[in-house]
Amino acid sequence: MSGVQTHTGTASHYGRLRERVGRHEPAWLTDFRDRSLGRFEDLGFPLGSDEEWRFTPVGAIAETPFGPADVPNEDDIQAALARALYGSADFAQLVFVNGMFRSDLSDINGLPRSVEVGSLRNACQSHSDIVRANLGAVASGGPSFTSLNGALMDDGAFIHLPAGVLVDRPIHIAHVSLSGDSPIGVHPRSLVIVGEGSSAVIVESFHGAGDMPYLTNGVFEAVVGPNAGLEHYRLQMEAESAYHVGRTAVRLARDARYTSHSVAFGAAISRHDLGAVLGGENGVCTFNGLYMGDRRQLLDSHTVIDHATPHCESHELYKGILNGHAHGVFNGKVFVRKDAQKTDAKQTNQALLLSDTARIDSKPQLEIFADDVRCTHGATVGQLDADSLFYLRSRGISLEDARSVLIHAFASDIIDRMSLAEIRSQLEGVLLASLPKTSTAFWEMAE
Amino acid sequence: MLKIDNLHASVEGNEILRGISLTVNAGEVHAIMGPNGSGKSTLARVIAGHQDYEVTAGEVLFDGQSLLELEPEERAWAGVFMAFQYPIEIPGVNNAYFLKAALNAQRKARGEDELDAMEFMSLIRGRIRDLDMDPALLNRPVNEGFSGGEKKRNEILQMAVLSPKLAILDETDSGLDIDALRIVANGVNALRSPERAIIVVTHYQRLLNYIVPDFVHVLSDGRIVRSGGKELALELEERGYSWIEAETRPAAVVA
Secondary structure, eight states, X not given: OOSOOOOOSXXXXXHHHHHHXXXXXXXXXXXXXXXXXXXXXXXXXXXXXXGGGTTOOOHHXXXXXXXXXXXXXXXXXXXXXXXXXXXXXXXXXXXXXXXXXXXXXXXXXXXXXXXXXXXXXXXXXHTXXXXXXXTTTXXXXXXXXXXXXXXXXXXXXXXXXXXXXXXXXXXXXXEEEEOOSSOEEEOOEEEEEEOTTOEEEEEEEEEEXXXXXXXEEEEEEEEEOTTOEEEEEEEEEOOTTEEEEEEEEEEEOTTOEEEEEEEEOOOSEEEEEEEEEEOSTTOEEEEEEXXXXXXXXXXXXXXXXXXXXXXXXXXXXXXXXXXXXXXXXXXXEEEEOTTOTTOEEEEEEEEEEOSTTOEEEEEEEEEEOOSSOEEEEEEEEESOOHHHHHHHHHTTOOHHHHHHHHHHHHHHHHHTTOOOHHHXXXXXXXXXXXXXXXXXXXXXXXX | OEEEEEEEEXXXXXXXXXXXXXXXXXXXXXXXXXXXXXXXXXXXXXXXXXXXXXXXXEEEEETTEEGGGSOHHHHHHHTEEEEOSSOOOEEEEEHHHHHXXXXXXXXXXXXXXXXXXXXXXXXXXXXXXXXXXXXXXXXXXXXXTOOHHHHHHHHHHHHHHHOOSEEEEESTTTTOOHHHHHHHHHHHHHTOXXXXXXXXXXXXXXXXXXXXXXXXXXXXXXXXXXXXXXXXXXXXXHHOSHHHHHHHSOHHHHO
């Protein structure tokens, strides 16, 4: 092993970038950025010696001087949006291009009047008190990337539901990154507050284009109030040239429900830290995850479910499909605090390795300090089941088709848990495109 | 139709089949009987092409073509079907889609037109009724959560729809109550025809009351030790397997 290892020279780069952002912001926000920068400079980029980053080297991120984004040309934006948006779906949409809010491309009609939806940068001025009280409160601590986001944060969504509003219309937060002649860094930041008894469905997506490397370093914070519900889709579909780092931090009050559907398909290196705190009794937290990698992709999912109060449930199912030289990392922590009696927690991670050179590092971590709880976890890693393959082939289905059918079935288990049909069919399309086409129609309806 | 000559097969280095020779002609029903561990199911799986078995000697010809050189799906396209002793559960794969895809893969391989969803459904509707099968099973994942009897009926449904030239039933009677046994047997008998051959692998004579064989072969220790007509099954029922094993044991060992 080498001795002390540091990523030098980067802190001053980001310090200079910090000076360029947020010149006309409220003093509290200036202070927030400065504190964040201070923490980032203290910590630096994570090193391989950090247990949380053992399998995910970020040297390439640390050593690339990601600069501020240019304004891309409109044709490129339109082409990217054609892939990112749900044209026919009845979604409200907030569009962010290279971290900048594009109100002209957004559409927030059809939402109840009492719901506040828009740009977080604007809300820092117009809803200063509520943003100030919540920004960084849920996504506190965490990897230094969170602090880098705090220092340099671009724009993102601000969504505020007062008490007692049920919003049926899904709200899509579309992040599109288009790199230009030099590497760009985008630091999207969203804040969602769901008031007591309210509910919302939010789709967060990340798309990108361009051969030049770019960094997406996003933070999404949500506060789910008493008896409120949030269904949250997070679709990471970045370009191959991307480095994607994301943090999702959620706090649930009593009787609240939070469901995360987190999908990671794109980027060269992808890291998502998803954490929820069950901060009131009878909360229910569900994490569904699907990661699919090929070539030399590295897809890392770190999750934390913190049972801080009694009588809460958590359900976690992550599935990965790894081909080529792809490398998957799953780390799932479940904390059950001393007072969190009657906790019911279940965690499962399954990975399918389609090549001899694909790899998964899977680590469940249950830390239980209460004694009257039910907690289970399981992990399976393997190839496609030989008996299932033989059964399909013995009926005349070719080996290649049989493989496609079984991979599809494995992934569909996650996709089928999603309530939005538009997202299901989008992901189904991505999945089928990644599989060899079967020689006879397999998924056509037989009514 | 099927000609097996001096077939030897091993699993993980243990020889299970030690020289099987058997000829099955179109229109015939053969029963393969024998005690546990005699190699009955191994024979069925080797014919179907299961990956766990290594053929170390011998030949299997199907309509003059060497079966052992074919992949499992190619054997299915040629018209070989094995009903599994333990049908595999496949979560996430719809039973009806699976069966339709299997049928169309076979039709395509034979240069026939594929059936669309309507044609397919009209083909299987009657078959499901004949097997007294719950139609809801079609829209469930393949065999997942099916009872033992439902799994066996699903195998027979597949056989009826795929309409193979050679059907091999591997202990299809195990785990069936008498009513289910009768229904399954009726399903098999409906397929009897001058163009088709059927091999029934079973431990018990009971199934053969319903599917009456033309020939009965007794396997012991990887060899066919006796062949006869349907009356041989009755004799086995009465006397068990031990007398045959005693008669065929090498003299040196008996002494």
